[in-house]
Amino acid sequence: MNSENFKIIAVNSNNIQVEILDSTEFDDQFSLGSYIKIPYRNKNEQFAIGIIENYKIKNSESEDPQTAANQPTFVIDVKLVGNLDETSDDYKFERGVYGIPLPPQNGIALLTDDEIKKIYSSNLKEKEKFTFATISNNNSICVPVNGNKFFNKHFAIVGSTGSGKSHTVTKILQNAIQSKSGQYDGLNNSHIILFDIHGEYKTAFTNSNVIDINELVLPYWLLNSEELEELFLETEANDHNQRNVFKEAITNNKKSKFIGDKKEKDKIHYDSPLFFEIKEVIKYSKNRNNEKKQKDTNEVQWIDSKNNTIIFGNEDNDILFTELMKGLGTATGTLNGKLINFINRLESKINDKRLNFLLGEETRTATFSQCLKQFIGYTTDNSNITVIDLSGIPFEVLSITVSLISRILFEYGYYYKKMQKVESDCKTPLLLIYEEAHKYVPKSSLTKYRASKFAIEKIAKEGRKYGVTMGIISQRPSEISETIFSQCNNFIAMRLTNPDDQNYVKKLLPDTLGNLTDSLPTLKAGDALLIGESIILPSIVTIDRCNPEPSSADIDYFEIWKEKWFDVEFGDIITEWTK
Ligand SMILES: Nc1ncnc2c1ncn2[C@@H]1O[C@H](COP(=O)(O)OP(=O)(O)OP(=O)(O)O)[C@@H](O)[C@H]1O
Ligand SMILES: [Mg+2]
Known part of the structure; x- marks a missing residue:
């Protein structure tokens, strides 16, 4: 569209308001999350880049009667996010802007698809690119993140129930275990431990090392x-x-x-x-x-x-x-x-059968090394992902179970590093995924959460140095310990409907993209605001579909209800229940 059609009407530090003078001339699509570029006055081919955070139709009564006819006039709120240098072929994009040229300069335009693609692709080395999403208002544009920066610090995925968190985790991990540098057969060297509180990930990772309460051996004598x-x-x-x-x-x-x-x-x-x-x-x-x-x-x-x-x-x-x-x-x-x-x-x-995984006979003969190996995938069939199915663990021991496993993994990282001749050498970086993290690292200071909170907070504060990072997944971010969240460097914020959670996320986001979070209640399932150190431009994205899926998909209630009456085998359910 004609770039003369944008006019800056207000500037307030990194926020600007831009009026679209004549929307009849507007033939490009724009929506929340679209990018615009504003040329710098004295720097050729250099632009301030902004992201559309909000837009409204201008009140026509008080404005120029010529535009008030029957065409709406838009005012868009833009958050400036960085600086683009188009002089060289590799579009150089940097966070932070040098300020806005005043008086406002003509030549403001929406970034074209090609320009966005160039920004994403030329600011990341090929070997660092890790992709699991596309731009939500244009699914032909892939959004790569810096894979090293994404995994080497902690990340958080937040969103209300049904917003697509579990599917997002699945997609990220499926891509991670499939990534290989060069050609070789067999597994890559990723080591992921997933605390699966609802037992839903078994179906998503068919070759994973799944440990449920019947297989878990967690010797009580390893407890601190x-x-x-x-x-x-x-x-x-x-x-x-x-x-x-x-x-x-x-x-x-x-x-x-x-x-x-x-x-x-x-x-x-x-x-x-x-x-x-x-x-x-x-x-x-x-x-x-x-x-x-x-x-x-x-x-x-x-x-x-x-x-x-x-x-x-x-x-x-x-x-x-x-x-x-x-x-x-x-x-x-x-x-x-x-x-x-x-x-x-x-x-x-010790007589409680449900605690056999912790106090039963097998825990007496198990060795420390067997116990450690089961969690990092060094089993008879090695495995990139270990899914720890916590769904059968009695609630009163959930905290110490998570705490003990987390602590063992942290200490593994710690002692492995201590042993290395070269300080920075980490051979097996681990990623720990905590689903429904608010259940074991809540803000609450109750003793029943003390152990898991302590262990996970320790990883949040020190894990990075020892190659132990985590992904925190939660539908109630405002209920999670702040220590944990404040250590996360990358955020995937999905649809969030609770105002407390929205405000909390707003405060925590590193890019101070406050208003963008206003779009959180309206995101579709699978859409997310992707923000953080690993991503070039903060973006509203659609997460790619995972395959296979976790068993958390929405149930087709209405269709199931319309079918003929179903005879339930209650006996089987009771057997499972009481076993
Ligand atoms: N990228 C996507 N595109 C379209 N639909 C999606 C996408 N990701 C997830 N969904 C759909 O959203 C629904 C809920 O997904 P999911 O189970 O991942 O939500 P959740 O946030 O983990 O919910 P909960 O907090 O209850 O565990 C599923 O039916 C899934 O098919
Ligand atoms: Mg889920």
Whole structure:
């Protein structure tokens, strides 16, 4: 269209208002997210680039009567995003603008498709390009991002239910595992761990390593002190007796099971990732609960079930672990009778079938290395993606499950780096995807979220350096810990209808493209605002369709309802339910 047809009517730092003088001359399409270019006064072929954030029809009464006839006149709000240099073949685009030429210059125009394509393609090296979307108002234009910058810092995908987050995650990961430099057979070297809270990704990654509650082996002895206490103690009760006995029993039991020299043994502490036998910890606690002492000497004494071992004091912890002892003496010991609730809790946990993945027999024989390998895809059939299906995990242990796995993966990155001769050498960068992240890293300070919050916040703050980054997916961004979000460098904001969430996202977006987020409630499923360090121009995009899809697609209610009455096999459902 005729470039003389645009007129700048207001400038306010990086926001400008442009009037379209005669919309009859307008033959190009423009919509939210379209780009315009404004020539700099004294710099040939250099332009300020802006993105249309908003438009309105001008109030014709107060304006020039000639344009008021029956043709609407538009005023568009434009956010300036960068500076384009068209002098060379490789259209150089930079973030930030030098200011707007005043008085406003003629020659303002919409960027053509070709120009947009050139900007995207010439500002990224071919090997860095990673593409999973097209411009939403022109699907013939692919929008590549810088693949290194996208994956080497954390990213977030937010949007209301049904906005297309799971499909977006799927598309991104499917493209990532298919990308190869050069020609070779077999897998590439991507390592992705997906925390799948609804069990919907199995169908999307057919060759992935899927671990559900029946296959998961997550030994309780790898839990750290916080996680152990969250699982076994009444954390809110703050009972020092329980905590002290528990800590003492675990530390001593780890030492007694340790095979190695004394110097190493002395270094063992409560948090050491070493085997201990939880059943012996229970025996120990029962013994301490029977504790009696001699009134005159204050000495604690026990006798074993065969009446032949008498121990004085606490010197011989090993014996306390193996035999059920009776307290002797003339007075009750300090702990006598005080540990009953605690022991009941321990016993009910180890008898809880649902916690077999954490406390069952297999967790005793599993090795640390097996446990680690299952999560990063080094299994019999190696795999780029490990889908951890959390759908069967009881809610009360969800936080420690996520925490333990996240922590193991972070520490893997940490120790692997420590071992490397060259500091920057990271052989297996990991990406951790947290679906429905508000469920385990909420703003809430409740103890039940403490473990997972702590572990994930640590990755948010330090993971990048050790090759452990994350993708945070959420339909309630305003409920997620701010520490997590503020560390994200790339955002895919999909349709968001809740005003709290919209405002929250608005504040967090790095490009201060505040008003663009006004379009968030109106986006179609699969459309998104793509913003961040990895993308050249902030863009409203349509995410490419994934194939195969996750099992999260909308249900065709009406069509299903119109079919003949369906006989449900209730027996099968009950079996599945109670298994
Ligand atoms: N790129 C796309 N183009 C068109 N439709 C899409 C696209 N991505 C997703 N959809 C459709 O949107 C619907 C919801 O997608 P999806 O399950 O990914 O949403 P979600 O944001 O993950 O929802 P929830 O928060 O409930 O998990 C699906 O039926 C899917 O087919
Ligand atoms: Mg989803």
